[in-house]
Amino acid sequence: MEKPLFPLVPLHWFGFGYTALVVSGGIVGYVKTGSVPSLAAGLLFGSLAGLGAYQLYQDPRNVWGxxxxxxxxxxxxxxxxxxxYGKFMPVGLIAGASLLMAAKVGVRMLMTSD
Known part of the structure; x- marks a missing residue:
């Protein structure tokens, strides 16, 4: 079998990048507007996404987390x-990144289902 021209990036690296985006979004929301709920949601959901990316790193078939x-x-x-709100920044950016992450995780779920 031929090796692919470009090696595929493992899903957990996308997960860690997504985690950084969510956490930084919460921090920026707090710094710009003083929104404590934005900070709490960013840290909570970023931590959960980071935990999921770490689980995926430990077992690449563990995408249901x-x-x-x-x-x-x-x-x-x-x-x-x-x-x-009718705005793209910042919530639309996070929604778009989340949609891409959900699609990537969904494709991985379909690939690993037996």
Missing amino acids: FLAATSVTFVGVMGMRSYY
Whole structure:
């Protein structure tokens, strides 16, 4: 079998990047507006996404964990907030990143299901 031209990036690295984006979004929301709920949500959901990425790092077949739940939850919550406020930044960016993460996790779920 031929080796792929470009090696595939493991899903857990995308998960760690997504974690950093969620946590930094919560911190920026707190710094710019003083929003404690934004900070709490960013740290909570970022921690859950980080835990899911770590679980995925330990066992690549373990995609049914926190990473999937966090990304799907953020697609709904941030997508509705983006629609309600009519702005892309910052909630639309997080909704888009969450949608991409949920799609990537969903594809991995389909690939690993027996």
